[in-house]
Amino acid sequence: MTAPERIQRHLSNPRLSRRTLLGASAGGVLLGGLALPTAAFAAPAPRCYTRTEWSARPPKSPTQVIGKPDHIVIHHTASANVTDYSLAAAYKVQHWIQDLHMDTNGWIDIGNQLTISRGGFLMEGRSQSLPAINNGQNVLGAQTANNNSHTIGIEHEGIYVSEDVPVALFDMSALTCAWLCTKYGLDPHTAIVGHRDYNTTQCPGDVFYARLPELRDRVAAIMLG
Incomplete structure (x- = not known):
């Protein structure tokens, strides 16, 4: 069933009255221009490995907690497309990202809020990201x-200029984005963007960028159950 078909199915549900739909804009999720109540279409939180679990370095200075984002930015790390899909490999790439961002870029901490490894493991990025979400x-x-x-960023391990995204990574990206859209009341069809939509970069790679419409539809389908 396609995402539009799922939306139509829920709209035809007699439990979703016109009053319910019209009132959903407060604290609801917009899907395809329609306001649907968050409580009825809540995507669960995927397993996220915390900074403690992957042994993150402490930030150089405290992290600033801000209001909810209006866009989810999809990144790739532009690192090697490794074939080690283990949790240990996921931790390794997370340390590499943090060292790059702190020691080379001079940032206070890892720059992104979340990272997904090629094996499909979701990890907390910048300090306090998971509690904030x-x-x-x-x-x-x-x-x-x-x-x-006004954005939250998800790093995806690998480089996707010419190679496709691993199934496990793409699946976890969809689950993660559905969770974020639920938490923040966002419509995935407008909220999920690529890094290149904001900055001059190849990120997240031509292949991954071309699959963003598919990702948005997958996220919408997950949110609609």
């Missing part, structure tokens, strides 16, 4: 130049 907030990152104040 769970509270419907965000932390100020350093992942999308000049647009960090």
Whole structure:
């Protein structure tokens, strides 16, 4: 069933009255221009490995907690497309990202709020990201130049200029984005964007970028159950 078909199915549900739909704009999720109540279409939180679990370095200075974002930015790490899909490999790439961002870029911490490994493991990025998300907030990152104040970024391990995205990574990206859209009351068809939509970059790679419409539809389908 396609995402539009799922939306139509829910609209035909007699339990969703016109009054319910019209009142859903407050605290609801917009899908395809329609306001649907968050409580009825809540995507669960995927397993996210915390900074403690992957042994993150402490930030150089405290992280700033800010209001909820209006866009989810899809990134790739532009690192090697490794074939080690283990949790240990996921931790390794997360350390590499943090070291790059702190020691080379000079940032206070890892720049992105979340990372997904090629094996499909979701990990907390910048300090306090997971508690902020769970509270419907965000932390100020350093992942999308000049647009960090209103975006949340997901790093995806690998480089997708010519190679396709691993199934496990794409599946976890869809689950993660559905969770974020639920938490923040966002419509995936307008909220999910690529890094190149904001900055001059190849990120997240031509292949991954071309699959963003598919990702948005997958997220909408997950949110509609």
